[in-house]
Amino acid sequence: MSFANIRREDASRAVIVHAILLTYTLVALYPIFLVVINAFKTRKGIFRDPMGLPNAETFSLEGFTKVLAKSNFELFFYNSFTVTIVTIVIVLLLAAMAAWALSEYKFPGNTALALYLAIGIMVPIRLGSVSILNLIVDMGLVNTLTALVLVYVAQGLPLAIFILTEFMHQIPKDLKEAARCDGVGEFKIFFAIILPLIRPAVATVAVFTMIPIWNDLWFPLILAPGDGKQTITLGVQQFIGQYVTDWNAVLASLSLAIIPILILYLIFSRQLIRGLTSGAVK
Amino acid sequence: MADLKLDQIRKSYGAVDVLHGIDLDVKDGEFVVFVGPSGCGKSTLLRIIAGLEDITGGDLMIDGEVVNTKSPRDRGIAMVFQSYALYPHMTVYKNMAFGLKLDKQDKAAIDARVREAARILQLDQLLDRRPSELSGGQRQRVAIGRAIVRQPKVFLFDEPLSNLDAALRVQTRIEIAKLHQDLKSTIIYVTHDQVEAMTLADKIVVMNGGNVEQVGSPMQLYHHPETRFVAGFIGSPAMNFTKVTIDAVGQGQATVSVPGGMKSVLPFNVDQADIGKQVELGIRPEHLGLGDEGALTVSGVVDVVEKLGDSTYLYLKLANGDRVTVRAPGHSRVKIGETVTASAPAGAAHLFNDKGKAYQKVDCPAEFSAEE
Numbered sequence: 274m275s276f277a278n279i280r281r282e283d284a285s286r287a288v289i290v291h292a293i294l295l296t297y298t299l300v301a302l303y304p305i306f307l308v309v310i311n312a313f314k315t316r317k318g319i320f321r322d323p324m325g326l327p328n329a330e331t332f333s334l335e336g337f338t339k340v341l342a343k344s345n346f347e348l349f350f351y352n353s354f355t356v357t358i359v360t361i362v363i364v365l366l367l368a369a370m371a372a373w374a375l376s377e378y379k380f381p382g383n384t385a386l387a388l389y390l391a392i393g394i395m396v397p398i399r400l401g402s403v404s405i406l407n408l409i410v411d412m413g414l415v416n417t418l419t420a421l422v423l424v425y426v427a428q429g430l431p432l433a434i435f436i437l438t439e440f441m442h443q444i445p446k447d448l449k450e451a452a453r454c455d456g457v458g459e460f461k462i463f464f465a466i467i468l469p470l471i472r473p474a475v476a477t478v479a480v481f482t483m484i485p486i487w488n489d490l491w492f493p494l495i496l497a498p499g500d501g502k503q504t505i506t507l508g509v510q511q512f513i514g515q516y517v518t519d520w521n522a523v524l525a526s527l528s529l530a531i532i533p534i535l536i537l538y539l540i541f542s543r544q545l546i547r548g549l550t551s552g553a554v555k
Numbered sequence: 556m557a558d559l560k561l562d563q564i565r566k567s568y569g570a571v572d573v574l575h576g577i578d579l580d581v582k583d584g585e586f587v588v589f590v591g592p593s594g595c596g597k598s599t600l601l602r603i604i605a606g607l608e609d610i611t612g613g614d615l616m617i618d619g620e621v622v623n624t625k626s627p628r629d630r631g632i633a634m635v636f637q638s639y640a641l642y643p644h645m646t647v648y649k650n651m652a653f654g655l656k657l658d659k660q661d662k663a664a665i666d667a668r669v670r671e672a673a674r675i676l677q678l679d680q681l682l683d684r685r686p687s688e689l690s691g692g693q694r695q696r697v698a699i700g701r702a703i704v705r706q707p708k709v710f711l712f713d714e715p716l717s718n719l720d721a722a723l724r725v726q727t728r729i730e731i732a733k734l735h736q737d738l739k740s741t742i743i744y745v746t747h748d749q750v751e752a753m754t755l756a757d758k759i760v761v762m763n764g765g766n767v768e769q770v771g772s773p774m775q776l777y778h779h780p781e782t783r784f785v786a787g788f789i790g791s792p793a794m795n796f797t798k799v800t801i802d803a804v805g806q807g808q809a810t811v812s813v814p815g816g817m818k819s820v821l822p823f824n825v826d827q828a829d830i831g832k833q834v835e836l837g838i839r840p841e842h843l844g845l846g847d848e849g850a851l852t853v854s855g856v857v858d859v860v861e862k863l864g865d866s867t868y869l870y871l872k873l874a875n876g877d878r879v880t881v882r883a884p885g886h887s888r889v890k891i892g893e894t895v896t897a898s899a900p901a902g903a904a905h906l907f908n909d910k911g912k913a914y915q916k917v918d919c920p921a922e923f924s925a926e927e
Contacts, residue, residue, distance in 0.1 A: 445638065445640070447636045447637075447638045447639075447640035448640050448642065450607050450634070450636070450640065451634065451636055451640035451641075451642075451701075452642075452653075453606075453607070453626070453627050453628070454605060454606075454607070454627045454628070454632065454633060454634040455628070455633075455653060455654030455701070455705070456627070456628030456654050456705075457628075457653070457654065465653075466642055469644045470643065470644060
């Protein structure tokens with residue numbers, strides 16, 4: 274077999290693979306593309322030509338003006354942002370410390386504790402919505418962002434601990450022993466040596482935690498639907514009426530809602546890819 | 556710098572006993588090497604001294620103080636690991652300074668110490684690099700530097716040269732020897748390579764299966780091995796062994812015979828009760844010379860010839876099936892398949908009883924003795 278033949282086979286296989294991947298990409302991106310282009314159209318433009326780009330006739334910023342000027346959109350943004358960021362910080366800190374303790378220290382009940390925390394991944398938290406609501410009411414935390422943060426932390430911890438424990442196991446034992454011989458205290462080992470080494474895992478966990486929180490409608494609707502505490506998802510809902518839906522406003526608010534999460538994702542994504550593919554810490 | 560005393564140190568992992576009561580005295584400034592085959596417990600013993608493993612029984616004393624329960628940082632030790640264990644996300648400078656910063660030393664003092672260690676180990680140009688940008692030998696030097704800056708009472712080395720290539724190993728070995736001369740520190744060094752042990756140590760501790768086989772200077776272990784194990788472990792190529800029977804015992808001498816072969820009279824103190832027993836005779840390859848002038852002669856067919864330039868190793872197969880290694884001069888022209896006769900003087904022989912313990916040699920000639 275000559276070299277030319279082999280290369281041709283590889284080339285045609287590469288073309289097919291790329292074609293499939295491109296198709297999937299288009300399928301995934303197309304709905305978002307539709308949302309964004311239609312946010313810049315007039316109402317008539319949306320219904321007459323939903324698939325087309327906005328042209329001189331149909332281009333309009335009325336959706337955005339309605340959302341930004343007429344509704345309390347900055348507040349919704351702020352609430353979503355606050356809940357997401359605070360939750361990520363708490364989850365990362367607690368999960369990292371728990372993962373460190375579980376992977377590093379031998380103590381009775383280590384395995385049982387790890388199992389108990391992992392079960393949280395298997396049980397959907399929404400099954401307990403009624404009990405959670407009762408709990409929040411009893412604590413007097415209804416219509417507060419605190420309630421949302423608490424619930425999301427509980428939701429995010431099991432998976433975070435699971436992922437981080439696996440990464441902790443990969444840190445060479447010698448490093449920790451060298452630090453101990455160097456006279457470094459346990460907390461300092463954790464913050465100055467371990468955390469920097471599992472940065473890809475931390476980024477991965479951050480992304481997996483923040484996306485469900487940002488997109489969540491369920492818990493904001495149940496726990497914090499009151500004025501001033503609404504998140505973006507609730508904010509978008511108010512434009513969807515029983516009889517008439519203000520599509521410009523809905524699409525405009527959705528387009529705006531994509532931006533913060535996109536920025537956060539871009540920040541974490543470089544670390545994320547490294548975390549997913551390599552796994553190796555050194 | 557400090558004394559070290561191990562008193563009946565025992566270590567078990569659950570039901571498995573790994574160390575069976577180790578006694579050892581290390582004087583201030585001594586370079587002690589723990590050597591032995593894989594699994595003998597030398598690394599475990601080192602880790603116990605470091606404080607990375609708990610002691611199941613016995614006492615460990617540093618400078619007269621019992622330190623069994625003290626954490627590594629409080630024992631005044633510094634350890635150099637086989638895998639270097641450098642912090643990958645820190646520069647060389649930070650790697651060396653990391654431990655010091657925690658002692659709340661002032662910045663100028665830390666800087667001075669780090670730069671001095673860097674100078675000793677020729678790391679001055681590399682202080683701003685990360686470990687990933689260094690070669691293996693450089694990384695090992697950084698690991699040593701990290702230990703030096705702590706100015707510990709005892710340096711602990713855990714097979715530090717195992718991950719280096721052969722040439723670098725020799726070079727770094729010499730640097731470690733020079734370091735010991737300069738710093739005059741107490742060093743405990745673990746290796747499975749008996750060449751490192753022989754060249755670096757003031758005192759060698761040969762371990763086997765969780766026990767100490769023998770403790771002594773390199774020359775003592777070479778010339779006067781107390782057990783069959785030590786005799787076979789020290790020296791490369793290894794000592795030749797053959798089973799012989801004790802025929803007769805006299806004053807300061809014993810007559811032994813090789814099965815189906817000759818008799819020899821050897822200068823050992825042997826008990827009358829051992830007459831008729833099968834014991835083991837050992838001769839080092841370098842003590843066997845071509846020819847038949849010596850008291851102990853062997854004759855065999857050459858199987859393998861290894862030419863090293865300065866010497867030639869001949870692997871003989873004897874008539875009774877035994878294999879014997881002979882060290883011939885580098886210019887030797889012996890070929891495979893030739894029959895060769897080699898012999899050694901009686902004073903070069905070693906005799907071990909059926910339990911592996913060495914019989915005492917009588918009137919040992921100077922060239923086979925460790926006496927200065």
